[in-house]
Amino acid sequence: MSVVATPDPADDPAATPARAWLRALETAAQATRDPERILPRAVTDWARRYADATALVSDRERFSFRALEGRMNQYSRWAMSAGVATGETVVLVMGNRPEYFVIRLGLTQVGAIVALISSDLRAPAVTHALNVSRARRLIAAAECRRCLRGRCRRPRRPDRDLDPRGRAVRSTAN
Numbered sequence: 001m002s003v004v005a006t007p008d009p010a011d012d013p014a015a016t017p018a019r020a021w022l023r024a025l026e027t028a029a030q031a032t033r034d035p036e037r038i039l040p041r042a043v044t045d046w047a048r049r050y051a052d053a054t055a056l057v058s059d060r061e062r063f064s065f066r067a068l069e070g071r072m073n074q075y076s077r078w079a080m081s082a083g084v085a086t087g088e089t090v091v092l093v094m095g096n097r098p099e100y101f102v103i104r105l106g107l108t109q110v111g112a113i114v115a116l117i118s119s120d121l122r123a124p125a126v127t128h129a130l131n132v133s134r135a136r137r138l139i140a141a142a143e144c145r146r147c148l149r150g151r152c153r154r155p156r157r158p159d160r161d162l163d164p165r166g167r168a169v170r171s172t173a174n
Contacts, residue, residue: 089133091135
């Protein structure tokens with residue numbers, strides 16, 4: 001396999017995304033050669049190699065590889081102290097934010113299977129997902145807990161209602 005050399009991003013700012021994709025493909029190729037290399041191990045390796053480089057960015061936070069590894073290890077230690085066993089399924093319900101990714105990394109590092117459940121689901125759908133996954137533990141963000149307990153009210157506009165699938169439909173009443 002030959003790899004085409006890409007120009008230095010400092011010379012050509014437009015080449016930066018292409019170079020990033022090339023690195024991602026090379027990393028993915030390594031995963032097929034070493035099936036024991038799970039993402040938390042890769043994060044640990046990257047933290048050693050790229051310590052202060054940016055690893056994860058959100059609208060409120062920026063994590064270096066070192067900080068990402070540190071937070072991942074905190075969640076791993078928490079999971080071990082909570083008795084999460086290797087092979088145990090843990091459901092994670094949370095909106096899109098860095099903690100979602102970091103908790104998943106920490107749980108995966110201790111050998112847990114993480115069932116990622118959409119934070120848009122309501123109590124009946126989450127109950128079904130829990131039953132299918134056979135998880136004994138659930139981690140939910142504070143903003144998701146009320147809806148998981150079935151006490152969530154979906155906002156409705158006066159001129160709209162929702163069909164059984166939760167899609168907006170126009171009211172036929174005049």
